[in-house]
Amino acid sequence: MDIVKWSRVKSPWVFHFNAGGCNGCDIELLAALNPKFDIERFGMILRGSPRHADVLLCTGTVTRQIRDRFKRIYDQVPEPKFVMAFGNCACSGGVFQKCYNVHEGIDKVVPVNMYVPGCPPRPQAIIDAAVKLLTALQQS
């Protein structure tokens, strides 16, 4: 097996960005760190700096004020990078569709690799989405 690919699959570091979400998704993401779910089992760690990350995990519908900041953060993540739209606000705007200050989903701003629906998605859904993302990566 390609050793570089193997290493990528085994060590997805996550950078969490809140682009105007309601907090529900953010705490569910943090809940995935806690002993009950413990995503560090898969080598996933939450990093504080986008430069250290592989997966940009974005929650919340993108508000107008934050859009440019979000793009800049996206540029700071070194290649290869993956974007995970976490929660329904990030997937499509969710309940905030048809509001004047939102972009209705992060795929309007940056390309997305994995959509995780749920409002908020359960911690198991993060693990599930990560597994799906990594499986796709492994097979590519």
Add this chain to the structure above:
Amino acid sequence: MSDSTFTIPIGPQHPALKEPEHITVTIDGEYVVDVKVRLGYVHRGGEKAFEARTYTQGLYLVERICGICAMAHQLCYANNVEGLLGITPPRRADFIRTIIAELERVHSHLLWVGIAGHEIGWDTLFMYTWRDRELVLDLMELATGNRVTHATNAIGGVRRDLTPDMINQILKGMRHLEERVKYYAKAVPAERTVMKRAVGVGILKPQEAVDLCAVGPTLRASGIKRDIRKDDPYSAYDETPFDIITNDGCDVAARVLVRVGELFESLKILDYCIEHLPSGPIRVRVPINVPPAENVSIVEAPRGEDIHYGKSNGTDKPERYKVRAPTLANWASVPTMLKGGYVADLPITLAAIDPCMSCTDRIAIIDIGKRKKWVGSTDQLRRHIKKCHGK
């Protein structure tokens, strides 16, 4: 001012803030000189959206103003619309609402204790409190069907009844939780590194707290006895006995202690409500159109007072719906808390008001001392700060 002063931007993305928010902080060396708040990173235009949605749809929109105090917002909304309609929900629904609201307070305060631990680098506390918090979330899921956004309330009652089996499980969970909370109440103040970081940090004097209209645990930690559950009782709080926890410390440590105290009170309320849960229907039928009226409803969310103002116009959509989430009220007092403190105390002081920025916005530290320009650094935050400052 010496050359040693410089700029540290914190926010809109910062590990200490799980949500985007911006405060402009002017520092001199390690001391904070001035603080200015800039909100709006999570401004989504929700209030306008209420006007285009029916009252039922509004129930779920209001829940998503804040994912942590979802129940408080929804309860406030339901109270408000019921007030507009002039109906009262059945007593059993009142009790179920109280139970869920208190469960939410327990989960929110446990969450906060963990986050506060995380802010000062004590991840073990974070891990343990969040592990125990999972129990509350499981109970919530059992009782309402979802872990975080519960969708418990309907206009005119609640959507799901509590079965005896659920009640048993909640009681069992509460007993376990009580032990754990007792353990944390003992362990956290005993940890000297924590107390070193918390005592005397982020002082908010009682008079300032009143003047700046702080709310919730932040206010109560300054020794002011103000709690909406007592001051303006709603649901089943009018007959539920409980104490308002206050502390005269006025600092971060006091806010910790107030929250820990409230955890015990919440468990007490839960016990009372479960014991006295009346039987009967859980929901009354309500008309779709709401006659013209106006109403103010207030709820004590885990973070403080949550006030909604509603105005109806006879149709199935509100004329105007205004939401003021608790965190916004506390932002006004943040500058006072931070001024004169250490930069390193910033995260914990901010965490101490338990900010929930989706309700309200990010942090940047600007230095007035150093004129030197930071040419072309790619830092995402600084440009923004410059812009805000330029205004």
Add this chain to the structure above:
Amino acid sequence: MSWQVVAYDLFSVLIYPGIIFLVALALFYQWVDRRVYARAQNRYGPHHTGPRGLLQPLADLIKLLAKEDIEPSAVDKMIFRAAPILLLTLVFTALFMVPISGTSAIVSFEGDLIFLIFIMTLFAILAFLAGWGSTNRFSLVGGMRAALQTLGYEVPLAVSLIGPAILAGTLSVSNIVAWQAAEGFWSILLNPLGFGIAIIGIIAIIEVVPFDIPEAETEIVAGWQTEFSGRKLGLLRLAHDLELVFVSGLVVALFLGGPTGPIPLIPGIIWFIIKTVIIVFIIGFIRAQFARFRIDQMVSGSWKYLVPLSILQIIILQLYLMI
């Protein structure tokens, strides 16, 4: 010099107990550290990469080495590029002076203990330079804090490390190990205070809780490492793990008799690993117990308590030697 000697030297520098062995050891220790930390928090930690997650640090390292390396336009390119490599070289240099497989290290001379203490200070200076070169506010504050922190831990750490040297009457780490082996007891018996202070000191060197002030995630993102990405970050992390090997190896050598043990049949390297893993275990466990100190608390606390205690230790040792 015959070719066998050259080959042996090359072998010992490059493979065992040199660079490759040390890197493997460093990755293993990172795993131990993360695992202990996680288990103390009632969770598994890395678990699905290789057996029990043993290969997790390796996967992290390879991934980082293969990742895009972003160089922000504003950084001081020379310092920014040199810092990871310099740090790595420094750690290797230091490691060659620590006895790993036998009583003698690869490089050994009289006074190398002083040299090692000097290198430990250089770690902080490099961190400061790296932070400075990044021209990012977080990095800068992180770098300054790293430099400031040395003010706190350097003196007590140096004094406590000198303790065993006074006992053995030599300033060479290898000779101190040899002296302990010859005397048949470990210097920790006479030096418990010094051992405790040394543990605190090495925690500060490797910048973990409660002394992770230069990297405090919630305060300054990732401190002086904030701007590093890809390859450079990989090297920095590797250097950090090697530091862990180095500091634990040094403490083992000075206080716990180094790679020697009561049962002569077991080779020295096994003793070394057992002892250092215990040190890493202690560090990981302590890491789970504490909240981070504030920089001023750390420095003043150190001068208030650690410095007097370390001097007291020296006085006790002198009294012992006089009797």
Add this chain to the structure above:
Amino acid sequence: MATLNRENKIVDSLKEKFGQNLLEIKIQKPRRIFATVLSSALKDTISFLKDNFSINHISTISGVDMGKEIGVYYHLMGNKVEGYDNEIVFSLKVTTPKSDPKLPTITTIIPGAELYEREIYDMFGVVIEGHPDPRTLVLPDGWPEDVFPLRKEWKVDDIKAKIEKVGGDGS
């Protein structure tokens, strides 16, 4: 308990003190008072309430678009006095013409009103005279200056179209 002693007392003394300036006052239900005053008497009313009835907490300021006018509600709270466990929510309403909306600041009386006054400017364009820090609070940078999203004439689609045109995306 259900007697409205306190509420009546407040209503009576307000009526007595402000007379003509007090356009309307009613007790909606226990603990809820709604009153309307002339905008010129706004500051006096709030100081009066604060000094005499210890209604010293402002919960929020909400605006309502009423066609030609903008109604601004000051939701005040307080008056936990001897013998009463609970507080009174006093909603004080003033109106200001939409063509030239102006109100005096009340931060001199209650400093905590600062953020709410900024919000009311963002959302309705009500100019707060004498405000210590009149910056944008919630709207993005580069937001078009004449768009006040909560005014009824601005429909969501219109706002979106307008922002696209001027690029008010915080860029």
Add this chain to the structure above:
Amino acid sequence: MAMRDECAKSLLKKPSTLVYPFEKYESIPGSRGKIVINTLESSDNKCIGCGLCIRVCPAFALEMIGKGPTCDMKWYAGRCVFCGECVDICPRSAITQETTYDLADSNQDGLIYDYKRKRNPEGNVKE
């Protein structure tokens, strides 16, 4: 060192981690997950196409294609907030909610669930 005993105890006992996804997590009964609209694949054809669910949906997550009893339904998992209001309001109990939540997909289309009626070759709904 206040939590030292607790930590030491944890070191010795098995972590409280669930081994998801290697063992399926048993979801709590009544939790709200995937929406299933009983239009059509099954024989009882419960949905009558009244459109009430679409009116109450706060997130515009349901779509009706066609009209009346022959309509097809679409459910957008990427928009739904899983409130269950449509389940409550449906007069024919044609909408049910499962406890499934692992719906992640790598593109938007994978989040759209079609609930089509069974049709004969002419395009009419089978009775």
